[in-house]
Amino acid sequence: MRVNIITMGCSKNKVDSENIAGHLESAGMKVRFDYYGRQLSDIIVVNTCGFIGDAKEESVNTILEQAGIKERGRRPRVLVVVGCLVERYRRELKKEIPAVDAWFGTNEWDKLIKYLVSLAGKDSKKIPFAAKRKMSSPRHYAYLKIAEGCDRHCSYCAIPKIRHRHISRPMEEIVEEARGMVASGVKELIVIAQDTTYYGIDRYGKRMIAELMDRLATESGAQWIRLHYTYPADFPMELLDVMRRHANICRYIDIPLQHISTPVLQSMQRHIDKDHTLRLIREIRRKLPEVCLRTTLIVGYPNESQEAFGELKDFVREAKFDRLGVFAYSPEEGTPAMALGDPVSDDEKQHRRDEIMEIQEEIALEKNQQLLGKEVEVMIDGVAEDFYAGRTQWDSPEVDNEVIVFSDHDYRPGDVVKVRINEAWEHDVSGTPVDENNE
Numbered sequence: 001m002r003v004n005i006i007t008m009g010c011s012k013n014k015v016d017s018e019n020i021a022g023h024l025e026s027a028g029m030k031v032r033f034d035y036y037g038r039q040l041s042d043i044i045v046v047n048t049c050g051f052i053g054d055a056k057e058e059s060v061n062t063i064l065e066q067a068g069i070k071e072r073g074r075r076p077r078v079l080v081v082v083g084c085l086v087e088r089y090r091r092e093l094k095k096e097i098p099a100v101d102a103w104f105g106t107n108e109w110d111k112l113i114k115y116l117v118s119l120a121g122k123d124s125k126k127i128p129f130a131a132k133r134k135m136s137s138p139r140h141y142a143y144l145k146i147a148e149g150c151d152r153h154c155s156y157c158a159i160p161k162i163r164h165r166h167i168s169r170p171m172e173e174i175v176e177e178a179r180g181m182v183a184s185g186v187k188e189l190i191v192i193a194q195d196t197t198y199y200g201i202d203r204y205g206k207r208m209i210a211e212l213m214d215r216l217a218t219e220s221g222a223q224w225i226r227l228h229y230t231y232p233a234d235f236p237m238e239l240l241d242v243m244r245r246h247a248n249i250c251r252y253i254d255i256p257l258q259h260i261s262t263p264v265l266q267s268m269q270r271h272i273d274k275d276h277t278l279r280l281i282r283e284i285r286r287k288l289p290e291v292c293l294r295t296t297l298i299v300g301y302p303n304e305s306q307e308a309f310g311e312l313k314d315f316v317r318e319a320k321f322d323r324l325g326v327f328a329y330s331p332e333e334g335t336p337a338m339a340l341g342d343p344v345s346d347d348e349k350q351h352r353r354d355e356i357m358e359i360q361e362e363i364a365l366e367k368n369q370q371l372l373g374k375e376v377e378v379m380i381d382g383v384a385e386d387f388y389a390g391r392t393q394w395d396s397p398e399v400d401n402e403v404i405v406f407s408d409h410d411y412r413p414g415d416v417v418k419v420r421i422n423e424a425w426e427h428d429v430s431g432t433p434v435d436e437n438n439e
Contacts, residue, residue: 001120003031004041004076006066007136008059009049011192011228013083014136015145016109017047020082021134023113027122033136043119044076045112048085050162052330059085060093067099078119080104082112084162088333106163132180138381140414141188141224141397142181146174146212150194151202152231154258155269155336156301156329159194166195168203171212178220187414188224188379189216190396197230197239210239217246223416224379226396228254233271235280240287250393251288256296260315261308264301269336274311281319292394294323299356300349301329302340309352316359322367323400324360326353361426368401368424375434378403378419380411387430390417404430 003024007017021031032039044066048059063081070079080102086093087105094103104112135142150159151166178189191213193199200208209227216225225248227239232255243249259265262273272280284291297312304312316324328349331342344352378390381397388405395401405411405419421431 001029001042002040003029003043003045003116004034004039005031005045005047005136006035006062007033007047008062009047009051009055009084011143011190012145012194013047013049015133015143015192016083017045018133018136020045020047020109020113020116021136022132024116025134026132027117027120029116029120031134041076043078043080043116044070045080045082045116048081048083050084050086050088051159052327052332054330056085063093063097063100067097071099078102080112080116082108087162088158137397138413139185140379140381141190142186144174144178144181144189144191144216145169145193146191146196146199147193151198152195153269153336155267156298156332158332158335161334163194166198166202168199168201168208170203171200171208171215174212175215175219178216178222182221185414187222187416188226189220189222190226190228191216192228195229195231196227197234197236207234207236210236210242213239213249214242214246217242217249223248224250224393226250226252226393228396230255232257232277232280237283237287240284243288250292251290252292252294252394252396253284253288254294254396258296258298259301259304259308259312261304261311264304264308267303267337267340268298268301292322293319294325294396294400295321296325296327297356298327298329299352300344302337302343304329304344304352313355313359316356316363320363320367321360322394323364324356325399326356326360328353364401365424365426368426368429371421371429372424373421375418375420376403376431378405378417378431380405380413380415380417382413383411390419402428404428406430406432409433 005017005021007013024031046063049055066079070076078101081100082104084106086103090103102115147166147168149163149166153160197209199212200206230253257277258268260274265273331338376392378392380388380390382389388411390403390405392403418434419431420434421429423430
């Protein structure tokens with residue numbers, strides 16, 4: 001049977017879909033990841049996102065599109081919807097979209113696999129428990145999920161209700177998976193969880209992200225290791241010492257700060273204030289001078305006054321983040337922030353978002369111009385007609401800058417090439433390989 005898995009949302013969902021696909025292929029089913037559902041399949045699995053309004057809308061529209069295809073008598077014969085949106089709105093979805101054959105939440109992966117395998121007439125008990133993941137990302141990089149769930153209770157976030165309590169994976173299991181991925185051709189490991197810096201507290205009684213990164217750096221064989229989704233409150237400073245010791249750990253920290261105004265941070269239940277945030281940024285940059293700091297911010301939170309927003313703009317100008325994303329606040333059912341209402345209009349939220357991004361674009365251009373004439377290592381991601389697209393260690397795939405590499409040489413995805421930067425724009429730079437410059 002042919003199965004297509006359509007994955008919505010974040011990289012954590014991507015890993016879930018890859019694990020599901022691995023089990024299905026172990027049962028002899030043919031699995032592909034076709035986001036647009038352009039090819040006919042016997043079974044469609046939509047792995048949904050339920051994080052914010054836009055993501056929920058995209059998930060619902062995708063379900064409706066696939067349900068419409070099914071009802072018109074074309075394949076798929078079976079439509080299955082899984083993941084975060086189901087965990088939050090199963091009852092409403094079942095009522096509104098009866099064309100869906102089965103629904104599974106975020107804690108029902110075993111039930112999902114048994115159901116799908118049974119459709120192919122297979123015995124799920126004979127499927128290997130630790131089936132190998134089928135990768136949906138390019139072969140040279142992969143996401144390594146080290147924990148599930150979240151024990152944080154930020155006022156605006158529904159993730160703890162969707163993904164439930166934080167559960168750290170055993171360290172040996174993670175390191176073994178990393179070794180296997182590298183042995184299969186992965187060059188870059190991207191470490192993810194809802195909160196990577198919380199890793200180990202539930203299983204080992206203390207934060208173990210520094211030790212885990214140390215072992216990944218020394219034992220996995222990966223050329224690059226990248227850390228995402230760190231949390232600013234109680235940030236483990238020993239992690240910086242580990243990063244400094246290992247050249248294959250990218251000088252890159254993804255640290256969603258969300259805001260800088262202390263009253264806003266307190267209302268968001270972030271467990272950190274402005275002074276501690278500023279000290280943390282200074283200390284990270286002191287210990288890792290070459291670090292790329294990536295953050296995300298929320299504008300239009302219910303108690304974000306014009307004064308608080310002005311404070312946020314000043315912070316962005318002064319902090320000069322290397323990479324920055326901005327979300328407009330989205331009220332989420334069942335979260336503490338719902339009690340505050342939604343006093344900031346959608347137009348005002350968009351205006352504030354645009355203001356922040358205008359400031360950041362100037363900073364991004366300035367930082368990219370600082371690379372002019374410098375030689376940097378670039379990992380090749382893909383090839384176009386007359387250039388290659390790649391990234392530096394300061395750029396994560398899909399969300400950050402690209403390096404456009406002009407070359408007649410035959411490079412493959414995953415090759416690391418030293419490139420001299422010749423041109424710079426707000427979001428990208430371009431250059432030519434150093435060996436060609438010297439010819």
